[in-house]
Amino acid sequence: MSTTLIIVLAALAIIVLYTISSYNRLIRLNISVDEAFSQIEVQLKRRSDLIPNLVETVKGYAAHEKSALENVVAARAKATTATTFTDVAAADGAVTQALRGLLAVSEAYPDLKASANFLSLQEELSTTENKVSFARQFYNENVRSLNQAVKTFPSSLFTSLARVAAREFYIVDDPQNRQAPNVKF
């Protein structure tokens, strides 16, 4: 066997190994993004499940805050039927806003705030709101890694082979989003 042949074979082996590892990395990153998205959905479902209880509790003390209550109910209904990525994100933003509005009006009702039901909901609501927000952040962090791999050379060479493309960030239309992890009631 000539030296040239050995060099060519070695170069081929390196290329094949590199292709495999790049391919696998892209697939892994893509799966992480999917997993991160299902985590968002899990947390959104949890929040959805808390809302009826919250609405009933607030109604008992502040029944005439109709618009705030209806906003939450309507936003929740929309969120439960959302299926596509953009719909889920938009509905999530609407629920976040509506909940914040409802909690803001609750501030004016000391009896409500002191009620046992509301107090027990309080911890649940803060942690759920934080979990939703961290799940969004984790998703975006994963999209960031994936997009970096998809768009930078040389991993960008293998995107069509792995059928992996850059993904969209999960953006919730919410002016207060930057402070979302510190919800205080």
Add this chain to the structure above:
Amino acid sequence: MSAPNFRALQASNQRKTFGLLAGMAVLVTVVVYAALTYFGRGGIGIIPVAVTISLISVWGSYYSSDKLVLTMTGAKQISYDDNPKLFNLVQEVCIASGLPMPKVAIVSDTAPNAFATGRDEKHALIAFTTGILDVMDRNELQGVIAHEMAHVANRDTLVSAIAATTAGAIALLSDFIMRMMWFGGRRDNRDNNSNPLALVASILVLILAPLAALLLKSAISRKREALADATAVAFTRNPSGLRSALEVLARDTTVVHQRSTAVAHIWIESPLDGTSVSRLFATHPPIQERIATLRAMESNPE
């Protein structure tokens, strides 16, 4: 250090840890070289002995660290119903970091403190004193939990085990050689270089090496603490929570009752008296410096 953000801080602390571990490797080489200079080839047999003893003693505590530390600190493992708020907070940080849920334990002690241990993320354990749960609000606790989970994510139990093994091996080695000097003197006089300067230098190296290893080990521990602060911010994107938690710890004058140096390095705030331990040997960076770094991150989020 102008305008630090958590990504830059994480990278720089990773680099510094690597540099310090490389320093440890150089130190080992120097010690071995000094031993060979003094004893000739005859001394080489003790090197594997020292490394093995050190490995065995550290590896056991590394492998079962989650169980061992429970007994050493008197921590009690708890479940969700014992403290739903604490579990919720830990779950939040798990979602933010993508780490699996660790075991959670409570140490009955009024001094506010916390620690993380476990050989990998699947065997992680984080513990809190009853004091820290009493004095800190939700936001501050979230910062503390993020710092502890950052230790888990950065595999700091492993890093400190490696540092401890190397420092231990160096100490044993220099101890062995010193004893051999007392009893046997130099074994192989014929083919040894008898340059007196080289001999004096090798004795000096053997005396100073354990001290240098200890300094390196402490420096590694401090870099890992700084790294954990930066990683915690990467998880929560909220430097003010951890910053205000550290301010609470700085104001607090009580210390955790056990002052065993064996587990001192694992707490978020050093339980050892700051004045008695010099800065060079400290396992943690000065708390005011950590607060200042976090404050700088608050003004520079990304």
